[in-house]
Amino acid sequence: MITVKGFSYWYPGEEEPALEKIDLTIPQGQFCGVVGANGAGKSTLCSALSGFVPHFFHGEFEGEVRIDKHMVAQTPLGELAGEVGLVFQNPFNQIGGARFTVREEIAFGLENLGLSKKEMETRIAEVLDLVGIEELADRSPFALSGGQQQRVALASILAMQPKVLVLDEPTAQLDPRSTEDVFSALRGLVQRAETTVVMVEHKLEWLADFVDRVIALDRGRIELDDSPTKVLSSPRMVKMGIGRTQYTETAAAAKRGKLKLRPKILPVTLDQARTFFR
Amino acid sequence: MQRSTLFIQGDRGLYRLHPLSKLAITGFLLVAAGTAPNLSLLLLGYLLLLLPLAVWSGLLHPFLKSSLLVITPFVISLAVIQGFFTPGQIILLQLGPFTFTLEGLLSGLTVAGRILLALGGTLLLMLSTRPDHLMLSLTQHGLPSSLAYIVLTSLQIFPRFQDRARVIMDAQQARGLEMRVNPLKRMRLLVPLMGPLILGSIVDVEERAMALEARAFSRSGPKSSLIVLRDSFPQRALRGLLLLGMLSLIAWRIWAVFSL
Numbered sequence: 360m361i362t363v364k365g366f367s368y369w370y371p372g373e374e375e376p377a378l379e380k381i382d383l384t385i386p387q388g389q390f391c392g393v394v395g396a397n398g399a400g401k402s403t404l405c406s407a408l409s410g411f412v413p414h415f416f417h418g419e420f421e422g423e424v425r426i427d428k429h430m431v432a433q434t435p436l437g438e439l440a441g442e443v444g445l446v447f448q449n450p451f452n453q454i455g456g457a458r459f460t461v462r463e464e465i466a467f468g469l470e471n472l473g474l475s476k477k478e479m480e481t482r483i484a485e486v487l488d489l490v491g492i493e494e495l496a497d498r499s500p501f502a503l504s505g506g507q508q509q510r511v512a513l514a515s516i517l518a519m520q521p522k523v524l525v526l527d528e529p530t531a532q533l534d535p536r537s538t539e540d541v542f543s544a545l546r547g548l549v550q551r552a553e554t555t556v557v558m559v560e561h562k563l564e565w566l567a568d569f570v571d572r573v574i575a576l577d578r579g580r581i582e583l584d585d586s587p588t589k590v591l592s593s594p595r596m597v598k599m600g601i602g603r604t605q606y607t608e609t610a611a612a613a614k615r616g617k618l619k620l621r622p623k624i625l626p627v628t629l630d631q632a633r634t635f636f637r
Numbered sequence: 638m639q640r641s642t643l644f645i646q647g648d649r650g651l652y653r654l655h656p657l658s659k660l661a662i663t664g665f666l667l668v669a670a671g672t673a674p675n676l677s678l679l680l681l682g683y684l685l686l687l688l689p690l691a692v693w694s695g696l697l698h699p700f701l702k703s704s705l706l707v708i709t710p711f712v713i714s715l716a717v718i719q720g721f722f723t724p725g726q727i728i729l730l731q732l733g734p735f736t737f738t739l740e741g742l743l744s745g746l747t748v749a750g751r752i753l754l755a756l757g758g759t760l761l762l763m764l765s766t767r768p769d770h771l772m773l774s775l776t777q778h779g780l781p782s783s784l785a786y787i788v789l790t791s792l793q794i795f796p797r798f799q800d801r802a803r804v805i806m807d808a809q810q811a812r813g814l815e816m817r818v819n820p821l822k823r824m825r826l827l828v829p830l831m832g833p834l835i836l837g838s839i840v841d842v843e844e845r846a847m848a849l850e851a852r853a854f855s856r857s858g859p860k861s862s863l864i865v866l867r868d869s870f871p872q873r874a875l876r877g878l879l880l881l882g883m884l885s886l887i888a889w890r891i892w893a894v895f896s897l
Binding site: 409411414415435436437438440441444445446447449451452453454455456457458459462463466467468469470471472473474475476479480483501512515516519 | 767768769772785786789790793794796797841844845846847848849850851852853854855856857858859860861862863864865
């Protein structure tokens, strides 16, 4: 479980906080989406949940972030890595660089955790299958496309079996098919292993289909925090510069065009849109 | 993307040896190259030690190709320089005031022979050993894992750095930067390339450090390895003998120098 209490954070030399008075509880096994315009504090929130704030970026902070029993500010990053996994946007920089095949790249984190060879092989086989990259196992991670590298990065973190998985726009370089694969894999992980997933994502349609909850950030504060339907259909999403799903926009346009449509809440998924326009 | 190492996939001969055994062979050859008293012994070492090792490992063709590629400029330049500038009794060629002597030629060839033997030993090690296996064997014997990581990433990152430089250069050329100019002007044109290249690399370093932390790189406690390097008593004995051989050659050389 993730607990954030009154957390504010200032990057070194900055007067304005990147995050301001964040209060948040995410229970074990919840798939939570985070949205926001550029500069809203999404990546900083990811860093705060995974310990990079304050351990890596330093700066000043107030309040606390807790992952289960671990106080993030008091737990070294090396120890937190077994509890919280972080996947970020640029796939190339997530490849460790010291291993020559995808299989060994995935093993890199497991070696640092000191796992046995047998345990490593079992986990590697599992994540290769889960992320759908078995055919890449013996290739060099540097010889892969951006999308393939991103899946290797995801597999490398998943293999460490963290209780909490934080992903900062992990599908930015993926095509629609690969994006769906990643979302499905994460959904499966939440259901099977009770992993808590926090995912920053701009692809709102995918969030609407897969996550349990959406948090919308604006200028470092939590502005909306509710079910995907309530948050993604909110008119405030447009005001915050985030936008809405194509289904929501179509339905909003239809309402503005004075079509006689009964449902009050705008649709955010294809199924909801079907019902809405029926 | 360019290849980052000389390693060629294989499964016989040297490939079956523990990386430390290969390192010991290379070390012995380096010491032998530095201590052998004459050209014939150096050439014998190349023909009777290195070539059979290359054949045994199925690496004869790449080994000979790389050896010749590197050694030829050395042979030519050393033979010419030493031939003309080392005084001697037997004159092979007279060019105005310059004389090319047999003693000078032999001296040049001996230096080239030393380079050939040392380079050949190193080349065989690099052709038959994956760098990560070599680093793993060294970390298992006390080398700090952070140092091994730096060596390995440097090998992998350098070609990537070249790729990025090429992309930036293409982008600059697409905006009208003319690169087909004389070398002096070209040097000046490298300035707009360096900014994005260096700044981009600094950003990369930060993200890469985060990725490493996310993979528990700084975690305290024992680490394990997916790769298991096979070792045996005969190989450990071989390493001991090679070490003894190296020390003996050095001692013999020191004795030879001081007894003159």
